[in-house]
Amino acid sequence: MSTESSSWAGERIIPGQIDKYLNAGGSDFIPDGAIEDQLRDKSIINAAGDKARVREIIAKSLSIKGLEPQETAVLLNVRDPELWIEMEEAAGKVKKTVYDNRIVTFAPLYLSTACVNNCRYCGLRADNHSVSRGVLTLDEVRSEIEILAGKIGHKRLVVVYGEHPKSGIDYMVETVETIYKTRVPIPHRPGRDTAIRRVNVNAAPMTIEELGRLGKAGLGTYQVFQETYHKETYGAVHPPSTLKGNYRWRLYCMHRALEAGIDDVGIGALFGLYDWRFEVMGLVYHSLELENRFGIGPHTVSFPRLEPAENTPFVNQSKYTVDDADFRKALTVIRLSIPHAGMILTARENAALRKSLIPLGITQTDASSNIGLGAYNKAKGEEMQESTRQQFILGDTRSLDDVVREYAKMGYITSFCTAGYRCGRTGECIMDSLRSGAEGKFCKLNAVITFREWLNDFASPETKTAGEIVINKEIEELKEKVPKVFDTFMDYYNRTVTGERDLYF
Ligand code: SAM
Ligand code: SF4
Helix, strand or coil: CHHHHHHHHCCCCCCCHHCCCCCCCCCCCCCCHHHHHHHHHHHHHHCCCCCHHHHHCCCCHHHHCCCCHHHHHHHCCCCCHHHHHHHHHHHHHHHHHHHCCCCEEEEEEEECCCCCCCCCCCCCCCCCCCCCCCEHHHHHHHHHHHCCCCHCCCCCEEEECCHHHHHHHHHHHHCCCCHHHHHEEECCCCCCEEEEEEEEECCCCCCCHHHHHHHCCCCCCCCCEEEEECHHHHHHHHCCHHHCCCHHHHHHHHHHHCCCCCCEEEECCCCCCCCCCHHHHHHHHHHHHHHHHHHHCCCCEEEECCCCCCCCCHEEEEEECCCHHHHHHHHHHHHHCCCCCCEEECCCCCCCHHHHHHHHCCCCCEEECCCCCCCCHHHHCCCCCCCHCCCCCCCCCHHHHHHHHHHHHHEEEECCCCHHHHHCCCHHHHHHHHHCCCCHHHHHHHHHHHHHHHHHHCCHHHHHHHHHHHHHHHHHHHHHCCCCHHHHHHHHHHHCCCCCCCCCC
């Protein structure tokens, strides 16, 4: 690392912005020892073998109440395959109650692959000289948007940054603002243009002041994954001499975000670093801490699994690799334990597995993803993935059109709605709406209108046909469910059909 980078890194962490959140006595909200005990406790294991008790917990989830850690620990210890089937069914029902049959799509956009850290599992770690890296210029950002919004039809992005002085807060604010300002033509619809309407950010922990600036730039959700909640493992995979080596700076970054006025925060764990059951417990503790302290739970939960990365042998050596069957269980229990959170399943997983996991309660997936730097432009006619230019290798590189068609055939409506954040339905307000079911109504209306818009502007004929079957069903439901606003809705819908854009409730 250059002297400039190391002096920048040396000044980033402000101890007072960790200490202020600690419990009396100086502990944090992840009780490692207690979690290990809960997962092995005799009474919990007995409860997991007691069908009546397990069904009681499932019933609590179905009434859309979050679970306590002890209850989550019981579910994680269930052995009976029949009960797992019941839990999976319940997970799907929980999702349906909170989010109906909607699914949201987005694309990842890597803006900087320079990084001062040395996470052992990551292809972008500073010491990995086999990967070429850089930081996109604002012009390059705009040309990526031309493809993402103009050609593919994305409305939401998650922009990703390595942790580096070249992509610090000034660069983040500039790039987020540039993305919002960029309107691009739709090449196959002469005279029509479009834009990205929601920019979520995945970037290393920041100070309250920096997060305030990012909030003002209009970001949607701020995502940071704890990677592992297990402190010993965290120390082993994130060298203590690096910025990311500070577990608590990362653990409390969502506290700082919420304090800075960012309402939507996304938590996550990287599955494969430690026991997956422990990580599910960590996510539940994190969610409860945010809810108890700020009245706002996580907007989303992510569960990336370790993927191969260029010159990164750690990935194949981890003792805690999570197989598909256990991954399925982890997702089921997360859905049941944290019912209000959106759940993000990324293209790290292959297409067939993604299809089979969606009914467990997934609310967001990426599509037509490319994670190389500047790769949406470079991919024209070239190999989509280049391991020496990207963080890890993707499992699903299908186009947005293919993914939307698959969802439509499964009965899901892909929502391109971004209204929630643009008209203040975020944070505590959205939590209340999700609890009462009111959000569902707005979302259903907006999902149909935005899906119609997307089908007209971007869908292949086959996808349009599959999508229209879903839309017609939705319109019939809306007639029954929201008679008071149905006429206004149909007015918006018909105006969208004839070419008006960006109408929403
Ligand atoms: N550099 C920022 C940070 O670490 O917070 C931004 C996030 S990083 C570019 C995005 C996420 O990718 C990480 O938080 C981690 O969970 C995940 N990741 C890193 N290496 C991975 C791998 N080999 N396979 C799958 N996911 C990985
Ligand atoms: Fe850097 Fe993030 Fe990769 Fe760690 S996970 S090396 S912080 S890009």
